[in-house]
Amino acid sequence: MSINCIRTLLENAVETHGNKIAVTHEGKSITYDELFKRVNQVAFYLRELDLPKDARIGIYSNKGIEQVIAILAILSTDYILVPLTRLLKPEQVEYIINDCGIQCIITDRLKLESIEEINFEGHVISYETTSKDVPSFEEIYKYYNKPYECDISGHNNAVITYSFGLTGTPKGIVISHRNLIDSARVVSQYLDLQEDDVISGLLIFNLDYGLNQIFCSLYKHATLALHRFILPEDFFNHLMNDKVTVLPLMPVNISEMFDDEISRIPSPELFEDLRIITSSGGNVTAKMISDCKKTFRNAEFYSMHGLTEAFRSTYLDPSQVQIRPDSIGKAIPDVELYVINEEGKECAPREVGELIHRGGYIYRGFWNAPKENAERFKSIQILKDVINLEGQLTDEIVVATGDYVYKDEEGYLYFVSRHDDMIKTRGFRVSPYEVESVVAKNIPSIDRCAVFGLENELIEEEIVMVYSATSELSEEEILFELKKHLASYMIPSKIVYKRFLPLVQSDKNRVNKDELKRELADS
Known part of the structure; x- marks a missing residue:
């Protein structure tokens, strides 16, 4: 067995920490011994499907202990995992099925109807028993008790992840077992994770940041506490009840956690156990950092920057977070x-x-x-x-x-x-972020601002700024402030006021610029 595969992490954890709680969710828990047994049973069944080596198996379900079992079972075979977030619509699932040739889908009772809507012709496995035609984990646990052994190479492909953006069709990125091991190793190192840590499984497992929480837990023999963010009150209860010590987040989660409409945030004394917060997947604002610092007083905040093509590039040391909150680190x-x-x-x-x-x-x-x-x-x-x-x-x-x-x-x-956001105008390249930063720092009466380019035959693109505020500001006032801080070629030629700006559905911190472009083009 390769030392660079997820299966090795699981076997090592069972050998030394078999009786320890591996995963918890909504009051239920499973030890490493129990997890290993369930994973072996499902992996044995998957291998009996006799699919070709490197066949793609999708997981399309809600979060739960069975989902973790399914992930580890696929990674205990020579098949490839394709996570399908529950947020995807049937047509998006169908696109991924066709793009990478998924031959088997593992799902739950709720998502089974969506798969039936697609007319998927491959194997379907459900966590719960639903009908005689669909095999279930419940049946597999009952009947599959033979010993299971496997030999996985660290060079094998392990996962293909997809993310749907605002435009275009998504492309799957191929990740090897060695990649997964390396990412767990490096994160455990620079975060100094410990075996007595309880890592929050808040993030969805369709991308590497979320999956990494499973593998870091295995690597350090820690406990993974699953949670699905619906209401801030439930989230805070998750932190307290599960005694979470490590909290991986995305910026949108921080915004939801400290939403202005929330009347009461629990006392900081209730979160003394929390020692690490990580954030990736978007820009972190000074307010987000401040909110976290006030409520989670013992927690060090790590701001991180990852890539689609590589697990991670940078992190900002907690000692620098409040000194240079705009930096993505080193x-x-x-x-x-x-x-x-x-x-x-x-x-x-x-x-x-x-x-x-x-x-x-x-x-x-x-x-x-x-x-x-x-x-x-x-x-x-x-x-x-x-x-x-x-x-x-x-x-x-x-x-x-x-x-x-x-x-x-x-x-x-x-x-x-x-690269795709850069505005080309009059022979210059202009970053929308530079203009937006000047607005944020120097015109406090503007709530949100979006800067982008619109095609103009004479100058390639003209710079457009759309902003929201309690009331409309005079264009002269805005231009006067911008000209104090920006080169002349960076000044917007068109400034538009809207009471509210459309936001990206999956990230309240991002303005939906594509929708604004369509609105202006139509007008």
Whole structure:
């Protein structure tokens, strides 16, 4: 058995901590011994399906202990896990099924109807017994009790994850067992996770950040406490009742937790056990950090920046979070990061360029997407003017992230925008984030602001700013303030007031710029 596969983590945990609670959810719990037994039973059944090696198996269900069992069972075979978040609509599930050729889906009673709506022709397995035609975990636990052994290579493909954005069709990213092990190892290292930690399983398991909570728990023989965020009150009860010590979040979770409409937040004394908060998947604001610090007084806050093409690039040390809250930090262990301009030269401090990720945690690539792979996965030669390649092998792969960032004089990185968000106007590249930051810092009467480009034949794109506020401000007042802080080519040519801005459904912190563009184009 490879030392670089998830199955090895599970076997090691059982050998040394078999009687310890592995997973809890809504008052139910399962020990590592019990988890191992259930995983083996399901894995044995899956292998008897006699699917070809590397066959894709989807999990489309609500959160629960059975979902964790299903994930670990698939990773105990030579099949590939494809997580399908419960938030996906049937047509989105059908797209993924067709894109990567899913041959089996594991689901629950609630999602079974959605699968029937798709007319899926592969194998379907349900957690609960629903009918004679659909095998269930309940039946598998009853009848499959033979010994199960497997030999998984760390180089095998383990997972294909998909994320649906606002536009375009999603592409699956292929992740190996070695990738999963490396990500659990590095996170456990820089967070200093301990075996007596209780890690919150709040995040959904469709992407690597959420899955990492399972694997970190296995790696450190810790306890994973599952929870589904519906109401802040329930969430706070989860932290207290489960005695959570490590809390992985996304910025949207922090916003929901400290929503202005919430009348009462529990006393900080009730969260003395919480020692670590992590955040990834979006920009963290100073208010979010402040809210967390007030309520979770003993917790160190780690702000992190990850990639689609690699597990993670940076984290900001907790000692710096309140000093430079806008920074995404510095490289995590085993990663080198470079900021280069369009000529391939390394950028000077404060000069915006593309972030290049070299070293560990780089994934296999996009599934059936040669164009995207060519855009993102590059030869080390892209850094030939930055690092000394003399005598080195030149087939090393790095990730050209498409993230535009800059470094300050102390080497801390700051995210500016995605490559696709950059506005090209009058021969210049303008970052919407730069303009939005000036508005946020200097015009406090503006609640939210969105800056983007609209096609203009004369100047490529014109810069448009749409803002929300209690009442409309004079355009002259806004322009006067912007001109004090921005170059002339960065000044918006069109300023639009709206009482409320449309937000991205999955992230209350992000304005839906595509919807605004459509509105302005139609008008």
